[in-house]
Amino acid sequence: MPRQDRRSVDQLAPVPAAPSPPDPGDLPRQLPSREALNSLLQQEFPGAPGELSPIRGGRKAAEMRLSKVDPARYARSRNHLDGLVTGLSPYIRHGVLSLAEVRDAVFRRIRHRDEGGKLINELGWRDFWQRMWLELGDAIAEDQEEYKTGHPASSYSNALPQDVRDGCTGLACMDGFREQLVTTGWLHNHARMWLAAYVVHWRRVHWRAGADWFLEHLLDGDPASNHLSWQWVASCFSHKPYFFNRDNLERYSNGRYCRSCSCADRCPLEGSYDALESQLFAVSQPVRAVPARSKGKSKRKR
Amino acid sequence: MxxxxxxxxxxxxxxxxxxxxxxxxxxxxxxxxxxxxxxxxxxxxxxxxxxxxxxxxxxxxxxxxxxxxxxxxxxxxxxxxxxxxxxxxxxxxxxxxxxxxxxxxxxxxxDGDPFVELPRPPRLGRFSRYWREAEPLVWEGFRG
The missing domain is CATH 3.40.50.620 (HUPs)
Incomplete structure (x- = not known):
């Protein structure tokens, strides 16, 4: 298969329509509404669960999102669930926007490098995961390294617990994240990390079960970003497991879940990092021996 | 051909x-x-x-x-x-x-336009290693 080098394209010309004579097996292009699309998909893919996401696909929606990107505010607020994150991931994952286009849009919108550093860094993560996938191929679905939790890999369940899948764990945060995942197909990165850490460390589930569940739903579901991030949480692709506590979740979610949680007075996520560490892991050396970035924040946040 | x-x-x-x-x-x-x-x-x-x-x-x-x-x-x-x-x-x-x-x-x-063109395959395995090599090259495109 020849691979050709191409000239770089500075201006993306609109692609002219090149209709092809219809064939009975072609899927329709003329759909009067999203309801019609929903019905069509129900008919053509009866096994695919759920409904449409409120998040629309397509270049127009992507450009609308891109026009709202504010790199400096992103940098300041990105760790908060209410922060000004871009929501570009589904469009980047499917090439609706290329990473190069988004990079250039960020450059055009900042005066100083400091304003765009965080966002450019996140685009770098996307590029990194893709390079890892090219290097590892299907092996991204296997443990990259041993767990550093003190627990053998065999002690992690291969099945996602039904209460997690159904959103009835009783924890308002985790059930809320599940609801958003299943209805919209998108989750804030911090919520992904909390949910993944809860599934892997609190429920002792193998990362792969959670990662596969995410891929059923995430509009940006990219096996490389997803599987390797889950492995990063689990500690199979990092030096130590990622975990968090209630204080951390409450702070970055503005307490929106804890206020209405029926488990608020017996929250399994509550406790100091030291206490949770001895509860969750079976290691002789503290997993947090590597200096954390700052007191009170997640122990590790990429 | x-x-x-x-x-x-x-x-x-x-x-x-x-x-x-x-x-x-x-x-x-x-x-x-x-x-x-x-x-x-x-x-x-x-x-x-x-x-x-x-x-x-x-x-x-x-x-x-x-x-x-x-x-x-x-x-x-x-x-x-x-x-x-x-x-x-x-x-x-x-x-x-x-x-x-x-x-x-x-x-x-x-292949489309890359995010960053590296002179040699980067040392992957950890993001920090890759980013040490990639970040300065990405920012070469910024005219602040």
Missing amino acids: DLTNPVVWVHEEALGPANPALQDHPKAPALFVFDQAWIEAQNISRKRLGFLYECALELPLTLRKGDVVQEVLAFAKRHGADGVVTSGPVDPRLNRYATRINRELPLWIL
Whole structure:
């Protein structure tokens, strides 16, 4: 298969329509509404669960999102669930926007490098995961390294617990994240990390079960970003497991879940990092021996 | 040897106007296939299919569902094509399809603009290693 080098394209010309004579097996292009699309998909893919996401696909929606990107505010607020994150991931994952286009849009919108550093860094993560996938191929679905939790890999369940899948764990945060995942197909990165850490460390589930569940739903579901991030949480692709506590979740979610949680007075996520560490892991050396970035924040946040 | 009458295969990593195959062959018939084996094996939800559908509708594509390789080859035959052009996939599943298509018809793979061009393959394994090499090069494009 020849691979050709191409000239770089500075201006993306609109692609002219090149209709092809219809064939009975072609899927329709003329759909009067999203309801019609929903019905069509129900008919053509009866096994695919759920409904449409409120998040629309397509270049127009992507450009609308891109026009709202504010790199400096992103940098300041990105760790908060209410922060000004871009929501570009589904469009980047499917090439609706290329990473190069988004990079250039960020450059055009900042005066100083400091304003765009965080966002450019996140685009770098996307590029990194893709390079890892090219290097590892299907092996991204296997443990990259041993767990550093003190627990053998065999002690992690291969099945996602039904209460997690159904959103009835009783924890308002985790059930809320599940609801958003299943209805919209998108989750804030911090919520992904909390949910993944809860599934892997609190429920002792193998990362792969959670990662596969995410891929059923995430509009940006990219096996490389997803599987390797889950492995990063689990500690199979990092030096130590990622975990968090209630204080951390409450702070970055503005307490929106804890206020209405029926488990608020017996929250399994509550406790100091030291206490949770001895509860969750079976290691002789503290997993947090590597200096954390700052007191009170997640122990590790990429 | 150049292709004189190709079709374009658009896969789910390049559903935008920056797709280099669409850019270089704007008049060629182009196809997107919903990969039924993948959808069923991974229990892909309707949300994801709807998102892909809406992305595909904004491009001049014929939409099909089924076995990707068979559908691409049938589409090429339908248009009397002498080959297939596509954008470079990352997903090994898509690369396997590309290999199978190429056994039957010449397949040209075009790469789009990269995020960063590195002088040598980076040391992967940890993001920090990659970013140490990549970050200064990414920022060379910034004219503050």
